[in-house]
Amino acid sequence: MRNGLQEWVKGYVTVTVRGKRFERFLNMAVRAGMRIWNIRRVGTEVCRCDIVIAEFPRLRPLLKETGCRVHVVERHGFPFWLVRLRRRAGLAVGAVLFLFGLYMLSSFVWSVEVTGTRNMSPQEVIAAAEQIGIKEGAWKPKLKEPLVLRKELQKLLPEAEWVGVTIQGTRVILQVVEKDKPAKPPVTGPRNLVAKKRAVIHTILPEAGQSRVAVNQLVEKGQVLISGIIGNEQRQQIVSAKGSVKGEVWYVSNVSVPLANTHFRLTGEKQYQHHLLIGPYAVQIWPLNRQEFAQYESEEKRYVPEYAGYKSPIGWKRVIQSEVVPTKRELTMEEATEQAKRFARADVLRLAGKDAVIREEKVLHATTENGKVYVSIHFSVIEEIAVEEPILGDSQPPANGGGGNS
Amino acid sequence: MRRWGRRLRQMAGGVLDLPQDVVLEVPRITMIGHLQMYIENHRGVLQFSENELRLLLTNGQLLVFGEQLVIRAILPEEVLLEGRIGGVKFLENP
Numbered sequence: 328m329r330n331g332l333q334e335w336v337k338g339y340v341t342v343t344v345r346g347k348r349f350e351r352f353l354n355m356a357v358r359a360g361m362r363i364w365n366i367r368r369v370g371t372e373v374c375r376c377d378i379v380i381a382e383f384p385r386l387r388p389l390l391k392e393t394g395c396r397v398h399v400v401e402r403h404g405f406p407f408w409l410v411r412l413r414r415r416a417g418l419a420v421g422a423v424l425f426l427f428g429l430y431m432l433s434s435f436v437w438s439v440e441v442t443g444t445r446n447m448s449p450q451e452v453i454a455a456a457e458q459i460g461i462k463e464g465a466w467k468p469k470l471k472e473p474l475v476l477r478k479e480l481q482k483l484l485p486e487a488e489w490v491g492v493t494i495q496g497t498r499v500i501l502q503v504v505e506k507d508k509p510a511k512p513p514v515t516g517p518r519n520l521v522a523k524k525r526a527v528i529h530t531i532l533p534e535a536g537q538s539r540v541a542v543n544q545l546v547e548k549g550q551v552l553i554s555g556i557i558g559n560e561q562r563q564q565i566v567s568a569k570g571s572v573k574g575e576v577w578y579v580s581n582v583s584v585p586l587a588n589t590h591f592r593l594t595g596e597k598q599y600q601h602h603l604l605i606g607p608y609a610v611q612i613w614p615l616n617r618q619e620f621a622q623y624e625s626e627e628k629r630y631v632p633e634y635a636g637y638k639s640p641i642g643w644k645r646v647i648q649s650e651v652v653p654t655k656r657e658l659t660m661e662e663a664t665e666q667a668k669r670f671a672r673a674d675v676l677r678l679a680g681k682d683a684v685i686r687e688e689k690v691l692h693a694t695t696e697n698g699k700v701y702v703s704i705h706f707s708v709i710e711e712i713a714v715e716e717p718i719l720g721d722s723q724p725p726a727n728g729g730g731g732n733s
Numbered sequence: 734m735r736r737w738g739r740r741l742r743q744m745a746g747g748v749l750d751l752p753q754d755v756v757l758e759v760p761r762i763t764m765i766g767h768l769q770m771y772i773e774n775h776r777g778v779l780q781f782s783e784n785e786l787r788l789l790l791t792n793g794q795l796l797v798f799g800e801q802l803v804i805r806a807i808l809p810e811e812v813l814l815e816g817r818i819g820g821v822k823f824l825e826n827p
Contacts, residue, residue, distance in 0.1 A: 364805055365804075366781070368783050
């Protein structure tokens with residue numbers, strides 16, 4: 328019925344109709360199919376209504392027939408707005424210029440972003456992109472297809488496994504996926520591998536350098552195992568010796584274990600004490616007096632509020648006392664010996680370093696004296712005995728270390 | 734003859750379940766409170782003023798009185814009336 332938008336777009340006017348036979352006029356207009364609305368009476372012979380301007384000329388014959396006069400009061404709608412706009416041409420021109428400017432500005436590239444670089448520097452990527460035309464202020468229609476740009480960029484950046492070029496509005500996002508190269512081994516200077524202990528060679532695995540010893544050979548501390556100087560008398564070259572030499576080392580370990588030992592065991596009973604810390608003093612607050620355990624272990628927890636590096640003078644600490652009870656334990660001879668062996672083993676492995684394997688262990692003698700067991704154990708351990716020694720100075724004639732026994 | 738036609742139409746309407754205002758040729762009035770009134774199936778405006786609207790019907794007249802009456806929309810057979818409606822009266826043809 329009432330299509331407000333359509334009426335506004337076409338334009339309508341508010342008119343006053345003067346005359347005696349308005350009702351007849353209305354009936355005739357409506358039957359003729361004219362769109363009239365907002366009809367009201369504003370006086371004895373005056374009515375007001377709205378009508379689309381397209382219908383206005385058709386009113387004339389009706390008016391004549393009914394003897395009414397019509398007068399336009401208001402004008403509404405798009406056509407009238409255009410007329411008004413003609414007087415304010417600047418507004419229209421400005422709007423058009425604005426839209427045009429917006430469109431133009433949005434067809435440049437204003438920002439280039441790089442994501443995904445870890446080892447490569449973003450500047451590198453941006454510089455490479457500039458070479459193919461991607462930079463701030465670039466004219467977007469002039470840039471080639473993203474796929475073509477991608478191929479060109481990949482050619483310029485050999486360290487990248489894959490590059491992606493996406494244009495989002497005025498942003499160009501360059502994604503880089505770098506090649507995952509394995510870490511380069513650290514460069515070492517010229518060096519020899521020498522023995523760190525006196526040992527009998529068990530296995531030699533030279534990776535670089537020339538080995539100067541044989542399996543089952545006894546070597547002294549400091550003896551060259553894998554030499555960094557390779558070649559024969561005519562031609563020589565210095566390299567960084569690398570490899571692994573395992574040898575058998577003998578240890579004698581003396582351990583004493585008391586037969587009866589007392590150790591403290593936590594009973595599980597706990598007591599809490601709270602102290603207030605003021606400056607360097609600790610004042611015991613709640614609980615005020617408590618019986619302490621006969622034997623206890625105490626642990627404290629301090630809370631000192633701190634602000635920007637300045638410690639506050641007031642804090643508090645909580646002391647937890649855990650009761651302990653001494654228990655005596657007696658060991659038999661065998662148990663004590665076992666325990667001694669365990670200690671000795673751990674000790675030896677600590678000295679030998681990791682990757683060490685105990686090949687043989689022999690209890691040399693075990694005696695009991697004064698309530699303690701003294702055990703002396705001999706270990707034969709296979710361990711890594713090669714250690715680096717840098718070669719100083721210019722190349723020297725190879726040391727004749729083959730078969731060096733002393 | 735006219736009466737026959739009318740009787741026939743009424744019977745058909747009953748059998749076929751047609752809406753009554755079509756069969757009986759009377760207006761259908763939809764009122765929203767006392768503010769708005771939508772009258773369908775009239776035959777023309779007889780009188781219109783701020784306080785009274787007189788419509789011609791097939792059989793008789795419809796009189797609406799109130800205050801500040803405005804015809805919001807009018808079509809050959811329908812009228813949308815707004816304002817403060819006081820009352821509605823049906824006047825039979827004498």
